[in-house]
Amino acid sequence: MRASPSQAQDLGLPAIYLHLLAELLHRLNVDDQALLLRVGLDPARLQSTELRVSQSQASEFVTRAIIESGEPGLGIMLAQEMKLPLHGALGTAVMSSGNLGEALDLVSRYLMLRAPHLRVHHKQEGDRVVFRLVCDIDLGPLQGFILDTMLFGCITMGTQLLGSPLQGAEIRRQGNEPAYFQRFRQQIAVPVSYQCREDAFVLPRSALDAPIRFSDEQLAATSRAQCEEALQQLTEEAGFDCRVRRVIETSHPFPPKLAQVASTLFVSERTLKRRLQEESCSFQQLVDEVRLQRAGELLENTGMNLSQIADALGYADAANFTRAFKRWTGVSPSQYRNQQKQHAAEPAQVPAPTLERRAVSL
Structure with a gap:
């Protein structure tokens, strides 16, 4: 007897496949962007070849895609x-x-x-x-x-x-x-x-x-x-914390509320908190890890100013983002951006910042 999806490990599906499906829907005159947002997925994040989407969100998107396209x-x-x-x-x-x-x-x-x-x-x-x-x-x-x-x-x-x-x-x-x-x-x-x-x-x-x-x-x-x-x-990332992180990484709006992630994973908010605690982790910690990763990407790869980056990461203003980033890395976002430009020219000099698993007060 085969296991049900709720009983099996959710290792996710590569996000790029949903991106391809969204492009296909667009050619079929379906509003693919609106459909992705209704499922709680960030269209811009799906173009990554590294990220994975939770099985529940992928299933919901495919089901809605078939219905709305009539195909x-x-x-x-x-x-x-x-x-x-x-x-x-x-x-x-x-x-x-x-x-x-x-x-x-x-x-x-x-x-x-x-x-x-x-x-x-x-x-x-x-x-x-x-x-x-x-x-x-x-x-x-x-x-x-x-x-x-x-x-x-x-x-x-x-x-x-x-x-x-x-x-x-x-x-x-x-x-x-x-x-x-x-x-x-x-x-x-x-x-x-x-x-x-x-x-x-x-x-x-x-x-x-x-x-x-x-x-x-x-x-x-x-x-x-x-x-x-x-x-x-992938085998090592079978823990519940990785499932939660996977939803956070591709969620729209960002950062997602705990209730939104719990609903996506078909668990109660209390259960989500308890299971993360059993793995020596917290929901806020995972959100902050994803925030730091995305902040680094935006600072390195875009010309967005600090206010735009703060807004993209769900901060009230650039000042709050700057304080949080400095707590994480020891440098301000502007310093980090300048260091990365130098790092590109002289690769051995400046290591990229990392975030250890610890609670961060925002």
Whole structure:
């Protein structure tokens, strides 16, 4: 029996995927920005390749996107938009592999980085190899969307890797063929069968030896190491504090209220506080950590003045922001900005400030 979403670890989904979906909705004449804000997500933060969005918010956004666009085939459409570099270190590792078999082995090993509750199981079937996708938990409305995106995305990925459509490939889907699929059948270069026993991507064994046109042995080794490190970090970030931080990082408006985060995670405010306390943490501490990180990004990468930055971080005025920033780092925001300019010219001189886990009085 599969676990329910409330029982399973929420490792989140990469924010960049929701950004791509929002762009797709915009082309379908849906107000994507308003939709993201209604779900409590900051559109500007979703462009990051590093941040992850909580599963509950991702599910709500996908559900609303399908309803408001009137397009149940959004998963297939998104699969056609997927470019390998958008998959982070895993995309780079796949692109630099020696052949298609190596690339698919990497996808199987590190799929958790991109779709945490999906697993890939291999099996031989005569002269073909079946890559079966299995979901650990019932993801509700998100499940069909993710399976569409992943399976049809394999076709997009294969074409990008080889420079031509995959020959002899097949997609198998469980359940009846949805009515919307007929509109997409001509766009898909491989046979698709429904009412199958599994959700799977099938290839001839001979295709596994097909060379990747971007193959780079040195880059492959480096990016595989990055995948391994990212997987370890993601596994370590399974605690409740990381789930809370993930919601804070992508929330609109910022900073979110405790009640808003508790509602997103389907817990009471009292439970949220207690569980964070059990992990030697507090809600305010996590908000302040995110604030410092965002403050550093804005000071380093934008020309925003202190009043604009203070407003973006939820402070009443620049003076309050300046006092808090100086408590965190020991320097004023202006000094920090100047130091970072010097640091860019002379990298060894000025380390970036960090915030230890401690309560900060604001």
